[in-house]
Amino acid sequence: MKFRTALSTALTALTLSTLMSGAHADPHHKKRVCNECAKVTGVRVVEQDGKGGAAGVIVGGVAGGLLGNQIGSGTGRDLATVAGAVGGAYAGKHIEGKMKTEKTWKVSVRYENGRTGTFQFGHDPHMRKGDRVRREGGTLVRS
Template sequence: MKKQFLTALGLVSALTAMSSQAANQDPAYASASREAAARYAEDKKLCGEEPNASARMQCLRDAKTVYNNAVAAAKQASASRAPVPQNGKQPVCADCGRVAQVTVSEREGEGSAIGVIAGGVAGALLGNQVGGGTGRDLATIAGAAGGAMAGHKIEQKVKTSKVWNVVVQYDNGNRRTFVFDHDPGLHNGDQVVNQGNSIVRR
């Protein structure tokens, strides 16, 4: 009988350890499990005071049933508090997606006043070489205007740069295009996630 009593005590210790592990998952479940374990420990002491072995064993069995029921109720309550994804599916990551397309194009640079002035001066000098009198004046003005326009266009071409356009298909169905002024090293099918106003591989 003493051996059976010690076995029951070992079972109590194991159940208490299990409740402690579960405590890390849900604070309310942890509290309920600790209360059940404390109550079971008190019942165990009372069972030890029973006058005969048969009564002690029956007392321990009853105490164990009460403990198991308390832990089961706490577990059920914990499960009801856990968030359940809709339709049984994992929640969709709104910032996660895959690269759907990568294209390289040229972005025309912006002309500045320097290009306009330089072109205008060069055009005026060339126009000034044409004709004489009023004709020369008109040629100078026309050369300045044409040179300014040409200088602006030339500067735009000189400042033209490559850009990488990366189209991302998000897990939630949205699409978005990101523009890089350098090669981001991404390819079709790469998994990416938003990082600030850009994306990185995940």
């Protein structure tokens, strides 16, 4: 009888220790994931041409018209003037755009849940690869 009691006590203790140690290995007990938290995976600076405006069109058109007016005579001169003005206006707009280049910072992130995303900034966000950030109000802030 003593053997049975000892065996029963040992089995009970073994069962309890197994249950207790299994509490930490429970597959349903997972770490919480922050869906707004991320890590910066890259930062790129991209230069884009600005938009040419009316000033470039006007100056280019006048310059092109003056140059076109120097070519030929009669009807040919009139056509050259018009063609020079149109070509000059087109060129002037693009030249003005090149003079107004804009920098854009593109920050790539990987969220804790595995998703990725990219955010654009018109100024240097002072973020570097490896920084911990959080999406807040449609933009990124440091965590």
